[in-house]
Amino acid sequence: MRVLVVTAVPVERDAVTRAFGGAPEAVALPGGELHRRGAFDVLAGGAGPAAAAAATAFALASASAPYGLVVSAGIGGAFTPLTPLGSLVVASDLVAADLGADTPDGFLPVTALGFGRDRFTAPPALVREVAGAAGATAGPVLTVSTVTGTAERAADLLAAHPGALAEAMEGFGVAEAAARAGLPVMELRAVSNAVGPRDRDAWRIGDALAALTDAFGKTAPVLEGWNRHDDRHHS
8 A cells, every 4th residue: 555644844754664674766856856655655745734634635646646645744742641752642643723713702713613623533443553563652632833832722622622643733634635636635743742831942853853764664664554444434
């Protein structure tokens, strides 16, 4: 099965492709350079949900052979002690945390406004298998357009989304494009920082990128060998 992996920036793309060994084939796309290695195509699609959705949609539409799975991957911030710096998170749900409307009574998700959707659920059996292979924690991962920079905002997000493990900027956008192509989606994140007040000195980007490489090295057989029939019958 062919797998499309979408990251935000080239350094994340390169961390993923290092897991597969050897020199990847570079394929130029208008939305960014795609690196192909075996069953995996890895694309740096840009930061934020809009860029991620556009790049993913273009890659899916222009593919020479069909994909069976789309993965949003990269580094991100963590909410809880369960996901310390350098650890891994697999999204059970990819949630658009700030898509909606601000009101005097608080934030309303787009679904409360009567249209759209604000979450996608990853295939449960695949989530379990990937989490087990990578030693990752599974739970909701939030997609935001503005990275959280205060303790107050972090608390608000957790209050609105109990159990959320991490936040990043691309997962929901990747999921929107995958859903329109009729494809399942999942998200895998390596934790580089804590969600809340921005303390760049405390970030561990290098450690997170190394963890991302290790995660794909361990989960590549699971991702490549998975099929939707198995998940429907074993989830």
